Amino acid sequence: MINNMWLLYQGKWTRTIFVTMTVRRIFLSTWLVCLISLILLWVASTNPLNAIVMSYRKFDPFNASSSRLPVKSLGAPSKTNRTYINNTLETNGNLSNSTAQSVFMNAQHSQAVTSASSDTLIHIAAKAMMKKMNDLVRKMPDFEVGNGTDNFTAYVSSIFAKPWKRDVNNTWLFRFFLTKETRTTVYDELMLTQKHLKKNDKSGGIGYHKTNLFPKPPYKSCSVVGSSGILLGSQCGRVIDDKDFVIRFNLAQIKGFEEDVGYKTNVTTLNPSILRRYGRLQNASDRVKFSQSKLVEQEGLVWTSSRNSDDIRRVIDTIKLVNHSKLTLVRGNMGHFKKLNTLWKKYGVNRVQTSGFYFLNCALDLCSEVHLFGYWPFHTSLEGRTVPAHYYDGVTLNQKIHKTSDEIRLLLTMHQFGMLKLHINDCSKDNRTKIMA
Structure with a gap:
């Protein structure tokens, strides 16, 4: 009888230990996953290129009330700037207007551009503008320095x-x-x-x-x-x-x-x-x-x-x-x-x-x-x-x-x-x- 009770007690204790260890493992695993997720989010938000740009330009390019260079000094209006970039992208065939619009519409006026998608789109638009400039340069009449034709x-x-x-x-x-x-x-x-x-x-x-x-x-x-x-x-x-x-x-x-x-x-x-x-x-x-x-x-x-x-x-x-x-x-x-x-x-x-x-x-x-x-x-x-x-x-x-x-x-x-x-x-x-x- 005593032996049976002792074995029963041992079994309950073993199960208690097992449950406790399982809970600890779940807690530690959850904590570890959260920590890794936070690290990944931090790495994503501090992309080297994005960090360089945003350390200098902590502003919303579509918000003229932003506090840092260049938008405040240039007075770029939000709607005009967004429309301009959309048109630039569409004209050069890089992205459809709807694609650009969907990205930029998600950018809240109270936030800086930190998402990789917005950053990349603006870079594409900038390159498209540079291509237009280069095309215009190539169409200029020939001349020599000193003597213009x-x-x-x-x-x-x-x-x-x-x-x-x-x-x-x-x-x-x-x-x-x-x-x-x-x-x-x-x-x-x-x-x-x-x-x-x-x-x-x-x-x-x-x-x-x-x-x-x-x-x-x-x-x-x-x-x-x-x-x-x-x-x-x-x-x-x-x-x-x-x-x-x-x-x-x-x-x-x-x-x-x-x-x-x-x-x-x-x-x-x-x-x-x-x-x-x-x-x-x-x-x-x-x-x-x-x-x-x-x-x-x-x-x-x-x-x-x-x-x-x-x-x-x-x-x-x-x-x-x-x-x-x-x-x-x-x-x-x-x-x-x-x-x-x-x-x-x-x-x-x-x-x-x-x-x-x-x-x-x-x-x-x-x-x-x-x-x-x-x-x-x-x-x-x-x-x-x-x-x-x-x-x-x-x-x-x-x-x-x-x-x-x-x-x-x-x-x-x-x-x-x-x-x-x-x-x-x-x-x-x-x-x-x-x-x-």
């Missing part, structure tokens, strides 16, 4: 006979395309800071600043000012200076030309070729000549593409020598320059891009509205006036050095697509800017 001159004249319209949607799509294709943002990579220093860097950190010295975007309006003689007599000085941010090149002379080129400067470039003209500042007399002819009237940031730390150190020392407190040298990120150069090779820019074209791309990402002045690689204007290579020295255009036919084709196309306004006429006669949302 009659057909090309007539073609350009027809472009500038029409009033220019800023296209918010094309600008927004181009900015998205640029960020997506380079997997970075212009602001983060425009200049080298100490975060770019490698452990075994031999530069000694010369020219590497602690933080990015460029003001944070967006800039409402920007002037990108080239040095072409097309600016002579243009009366564009006031128009240039009215913009929030002004970009110039190679420490170009300003004094004496203010009426045509303005005086305001936020950043100017310094190519290694300029330093070579002054013996790379290796002796005192060259440093004096350089400071008197190039540095005295400048202000803002000096962005250099030089990789030679000794040259950079000598420039910094020369700036200190003349006690120029309004001038600061920064090192350009040539890795970012190379990324953009590689990207544009896919779209017909077969030569290494000029610093002017590079900064124009940067401006399109940093600025809501971009105006381009002083870019005209021809010996004569549309009116037949002789145009020197530079407005400040009368030097003849060197076709071997300034072979920019691919770039001018793209700039004319960007002008037609409303991404930038190319100024080649007297600014007092320019048509007023219109915005096409």
Whole structure:
């Protein structure tokens, strides 16, 4: 009897243990599944490409009230932007309008675009727009830098006979395309800071600043000012200076030309070729000549593409020598320059891009509205006036050095697509800017 009761007790205890262990296993399995699901959701939501884009653009592209660049600055309306992207996709045969509509209708106005489907669709739309641009470039009449053919001159004249319209949607799509294709943002990579220093860097950190010295975007309006003689007599000085941010090149002379080129400067470039003209500042007399002819009237940031730390150190020392407190040298990120150069090779820019074209791309990402002045690689204007290579020295255009036919084709196309306004006429006669949302 006792034995039977003992066996019965043992059986109940065994079953209790079994049930307890089973419950524990179910609980642990459920917890493990939930944990794995959460990890997978986190990985999906932090897709490398998506994270890069969204860290810079935490906004709903269809909501004009979003707080970050570029929609707030561009004022892209939700319905217009959605319709535009749908039409772009449908026209190029990538997706049907109903497919695009079903995706975008699911995007709530209170949310940022984080889904892979929306992100991919916008990227497809951006590529479709770039294809349209490339097709237009290929249809342009032939010409040579320095000498435009009659057909090309007539073609350009027809472009500038029409009033220019800023296209918010094309600008927004181009900015998205640029960020997506380079997997970075212009602001983060425009200049080298100490975060770019490698452990075994031999530069000694010369020219590497602690933080990015460029003001944070967006800039409402920007002037990108080239040095072409097309600016002579243009009366564009006031128009240039009215913009929030002004970009110039190679420490170009300003004094004496203010009426045509303005005086305001936020950043100017310094190519290694300029330093070579002054013996790379290796002796005192060259440093004096350089400071008197190039540095005295400048202000803002000096962005250099030089990789030679000794040259950079000598420039910094020369700036200190003349006690120029309004001038600061920064090192350009040539890795970012190379990324953009590689990207544009896919779209017909077969030569290494000029610093002017590079900064124009940067401006399109940093600025809501971009105006381009002083870019005209021809010996004569549309009116037949002789145009020197530079407005400040009368030097003849060197076709071997300034072979920019691919770039001018793209700039004319960007002008037609409303991404930038190319100024080649007297600014007092320019048509007023219109915005096409």
